[in-house]
Amino acid sequence: MIQHVLGMPTDSEEHPDLFHLRPSGKARIITVEKTRGLISNLQQSSNQGGAKIALIHEVDRMRKEAANAFLKTLEEPPRDTFLILLTTRPYSLLPTIRSRCLQARFSMEHDQILDPPWSSWLSSYGDWILSLLDREKLKQDRISPLFQAYGLAASLLQIIHSQADRESKEAKAAIVGLDEKEKDALDAGVRKDVRTRLLKEVAEATRAVATKAERGSLSSTGLKLARAISSLERCVGLMEVNLKDETAIEEFYLSSLRIWTAR
Numbered sequence: 124m125i126q127h128v129l130g131m132p133t134d135s136e137e138h139p140d141l142f143h144l145r146p147s148g149k150a151r152i153i154t155v156e157k158t159r160g161l162i163s164n165l166q167q168s169s170n171q172g173g174a175k176i177a178l179i180h181e182v183d184r185m186r187k188e189a190a191n192a193f194l195k196t197l198e199e200p201p202r203d204t205f206l207i208l209l210t211t212r213p214y215s216l217l218p219t220i221r222s223r224c225l226q227a228r229f230s231m232e233h234d235q236i237l238d239p240p241w242s243s244w245l246s247s248y249g250d251w252i253l254s255l256l257d258r259e260k261l262k263q264d265r266i267s268p269l270f271q272a273y274g275l276a277a278s279l280l281q282i283i284h285s286q287a288d289r290e291s292k293e294a295k296a297a298i299v300g301l302d303e304k305e306k307d308a309l310d311a312g313v314r315k316d317v318r319t320r321l322l323k324e325v326a327e328a329t330r331a332v333a334t335k336a337e338r339g340s341l342s343s344t345g346l347k348l349a350r351a352i353s354s355l356e357r358c359v360g361l362m363e364v365n366l367k368d369e370t371a372i373e374e375f376y377l378s379s380l381r382i383w384t385a386r
Contacts, residue, residue, distance in 0.1 A: 128174050128205060137299065139170035142177045146184040147304035149311050153182070158189040162196050165204055174203040181312065182208040183215040190217045197223050238286070241321075244278055248325070249332040251275060255383035256336050256344070268384070272376040279372060283321055287314040318362065326355055347382050354378040 125131070129138045144161045146153050161177060169175050179185075185193070197220065200206055208224060210216065251271050254260060261268070291313040295306055333348040358371040358378075 125176055125178075125207075128176060129171070130173065140173065140175045142175070143180065143300075144177065145180045145301075145305050146308040146312070147302070149307045151181065151184050151308040151311050153179070153185040153189050155186060155189040155192050158185070158192050162193065165196065165201055169203065174205060175201070176205045176207065179206070179208045181210060182220070183210045183212040184308075185216075185220075187217065190220050194219055194223075238282075240278075241282055241286075244275070244282060245324070245328050247271075247278075248275055248328060252329065252332045252379075252383055253336055255380065261384060268380060272380050273373070276369075276372050276376045279321070279325075280368060283314075283318050283368065286321070287317040290317055318368065319359070322355065322359055326352055329355070347385065350382045351379050354382065 125141065126133050126135070129140055131138050131141075142161055142164050144153060144157060147157065161179075165175060165177055197206060208216075208220075213221060213226065251268065254271075255268055291310045294309055294313050295301065298309070301309065329351055330348060333344050333351075336344060355375055358375040361374075362368055362371045
């Protein structure tokens, strides 16, 4: 659509009348200063004598001051100007912004991570849960599961960081013209996305293992599953407010250890 409006070649991603507004810094904030800079660019005449398009990436990262500064432009954009606001969290926008937009939803699908270390980790994680549900085995050895929990936590962190490094490098290489603060923001966003996707797969693996181990005792195993998923969701929430990944994931495993070994 953008290429059609601006008359761009289908293989091109840059145009003098295509403007981007992105979060910057590790806090991933769209500042009022950058927002005003975009507004100033949009008020000027088109470079090519046609339409202008502004893409606002992760618009939910706009600070309140930036959103308020952008409101008049959103209400009354310059002639032949298209404003496209991108977000995965539409209900995090200010109501004054959201109410002035036409909403279109697009599905996003990520390829499943098929790296051998990740497949191996998921298998080890499943075996760990099954061993915790084996009460006779636990009576013989109560120490090994604890060390295994720390090992699984450390391996998970290493996989998250390694996958995030790869995807961040690819994302930054695919976008030209980013300044250093925008690169920092992109890097932080990619790392958050990778962490979220992998922990979602952990939740799915937990359900699969619990279902396999249930064997007619859904009331007991099902309750433990619900508590384990709740613990994972709580830890994800803590990471969202900047608790260190190491601390949150360690807390999840220690909590899981208590949950799965409970009577």
